[in-house]
Amino acid sequence: MTAFPYTIHATDGAARCGTLSTSHGDIQTPAFMPVGTAATVKALYMDQVKATGADIILGNTYHLMLRPGAERVKRLGGLHKFSTWQGPMLTDSGGFQVWSLSKLRKMTEEGVKFRSHIDGSEHNLTPERSIEIQSDLLGADISMQLDECTPFGCSEEEARASMELSLRWGARSKQAFGTRDTQALFGIVQGSVFENLRRESAERSIETGYDGYAIGGLAVGEGFEVMCEVLDYTTPHLPTARPRYLMGVGKPIDLVESVARGVDMFDCVLPTRSGRHGQAWSDWGPINIKRAEFVDDDSPLMPELNCPASRDYSKAYLNHLFRSGEYLSAMLLSWHNIAYFQDLTRRMREAIKAGEFAAFRKQFNERWQEGQAQRSGN
């Protein structure tokens, strides 16, 4: 008996619409999870995040273990209370930092030794410690197995070795996690861009048995087409009854095309990071709000969106804020972006329920390409 029931309400092709029930609330899928690395979705209040329609957010083992420290978060009542986010919370295991901080870490069979990017101090992260931090100390609803995010461009041999390590770390993570009533553990499928490896990783992860299955090691440089191909031959090997989570993805088009291939959950820093960097997302792609064309543009980003940032502020004002280096620029653009991503998943859920996902996907692709053509024409 798994901790979290996953009910699928409708399917349309490979696309699925469902509800994952946790003790902190339900998650409607397809779901986009805003990233709250350091116990904050950067530049947003938790109330705002909630109001955009986000059901669940992320936290990060690596960052929180360094600061303020996992034991301290535990003493302060756990990550939910600490951050005031009362909905479901998923934590990443630190596996992504194995990749992104590759210069600051040393890998062994036992685990990863990191040098803190903050003060250079040394920290050990093993599968067991990662689970202890995520599940026991932070109190995540969904914990991720420790894995290695395999770098893109490696040989099949290297990809296999990396995958095998992740599988062993997964089994140890599962062992450490045990069985829990109100918390879940997700495994992570690796295998880079090799079909046989992806399948084997999926099959062996299923043998270990998880509450959900993530696809890792994508959007690390392989490109959109290759990512779609990998999904084409990976999701069919994942259990239909459990949620599939594509880690770290992505742009709106990536979300739509991944849902079309059977993915249920996403997380990405893009809406908040690019929001801080002056970019607003839409069906037509990114809008660089700092562009000169907006200095006199009195229209809002998306009046149809039920989000003040998208609806009540003119592009001219957002342009002014960004150019002036005002904090509010990052806040409003992040707010809009999160709201837009939530609205996108909502539209996908409704399209799947209505059996109209194919039409939605077609229209979305047309808009996206239209936007691309327009930008390259500039």
Next chain:
RNA sequence: GGAGGGGUGGUCGAGUGGUUAAAGGCACCAGACUGUAAAUCUGGCCGCGAGAGCGUACGUUGGUUCGAAUCCAACCCCCUCCA
């Protein structure tokens, strides 16, 4: 009236004979960002040209020199102090 300092590309500001179409910052024009070492990074930024290159440029005019933003003279303007 006297003494001193200064005028450099949109702007602030280096540069005091050639390697200077002229550092750097800002502004401006664009681009990137995908399980967050990122409120960050990259490119462009006198004109024409795809380019080699050509033209123009350091207050103005003239001079010295093979060569001047840099040296000299006169003029114009600005600032500080003293009367």
